[in-house]
Amino acid sequence: xxxxxxxxxxxxxxxxxxxxxxxxxxxxxxxxxxxxxxxxxxxxxxxxxxxxxxxxxxxxxxxxxxxxxxxxxxxxxxxxxxxxxxxxxxxxxxxxxxxxxxxxxxxxxxxxxxxxxxxxxxxxxxxxxxxxxxxxxxxxxxxxxxxxxxxxxxxxxxxxxxxxxxxxxxxxxxxxxxxxxxxxxxxxxxxxxx
Numbered sequence: 001x002x003x004x005x006x007x008x009x010x011x012x013x014x015x016x017x018x019x020x021x022x023x024x025x026x027x028x029x030x031x032x033x034x035x036x037x038x039x040x041x042x043x044x045x046x047x048x049x050x051x052x053x054x055x056x057x058x059x060x061x062x063x064x065x066x067x068x069x070x071x072x073x074x075x076x077x078x079x080x081x082x083x084x085x086x087x088x089x090x091x092x093x094x095x096x097x098x099x100x101x102x103x104x105x106x107x108x109x110x111x112x113x114x115x116x117x118x119x120x121x122x123x124x125x126x127x128x129x130x131x132x133x134x135x136x137x138x139x140x141x142x143x144x145x146x147x148x149x150x151x152x153x154x155x156x157x158x159x160x161x162x163x164x165x166x167x168x169x170x171x172x173x174x175x176x177x178x179x180x181x182x183x184x185x186x187x188x189x190x191x192x193x194x
Contacts, residue, residue, distance in 0.1 A: 021059055027051055035071070045075045045083065049090050056094070065095060082113030089121055098125050119143075120155075127159055137163060150176050 015023070028051040034041075035048050048071055056064035072091045076084045089104035102125060105118050119139070127136050140156040153176035160169035 024051065024054055024059065028055055035075075039075060039078050042083070045071065045079070045087050046090075049087055049094075053090075053094050068094060082108040082111035085111060086113055086117060086121070093121065093125060093128070096128070098129055101125055124155065127155070127162065130162075133159060133163055144172070148175075148179055150180050153179060 014020075028048075031044075031048040031051045035044050038044055049068055052064040052068045052071065055061040056068075068091045072084075072088045075087050085104045085108035089101045089108060092098070092101035092104060101121070105113075105121055105125075109115075109118050120143070123136050123139055126132055137156075137159050140152070140159050144152040144156040153172055157169045157172035157176060160166075160172060
């Protein structure tokens with residue numbers, strides 16, 4: 001950590017990898033406990049999918065994929081709203097079953113799911129499949145310009161990189177980094193963005 005601060009003293013330190021893994025596992029277990037008690041509370045199932053996806057991506061926990069499938073099925077049994085369809089879409093996308101994900105998104109739309117959420121999922125699928133990347137770029141630029149949020153800037157940077165706009169992608173990633181609200185109070189003029 002000291003070497004990183006020596007390179008850029010304005011950049012906040014990151015959590016040690018082992019501690020981050022322990023924190024993720026703890027958060028994942030809490031999310032499952034909450035889902036078991038209150039599966040229909042808005043955001044509970046969605047947060048659990050996010051924790052399981054992070055466990056698969058960053059911890060190499062391939063059992064997380066099975067747990068996500070089980071979660072989607074369990075949630076669909078207790079909730080027949082657009083939320084269950086969106087959870088199914090997220091799980092299918094994570095597993096690169098993009099046709100299934102598109103079907104779930106269509107169902108979410110029929111059930112009155114939020115247009116913006118469905119659009120973001122659709123853009124992610126199109127980008128992953130390399131479909132109409134110019135249109136994806138236009139939509140990503142529009143969304144990121146309105147929100148300026150990390151979760152919208154990172155996908156914009158990714159599509160720019162996919163289209164070999166590396167300099168602009170680097171600038172967007174830097175803006176995304178700066179938009180992230182760090183709980184950092186150390187020395188230096190670092191100020192998180194909005």
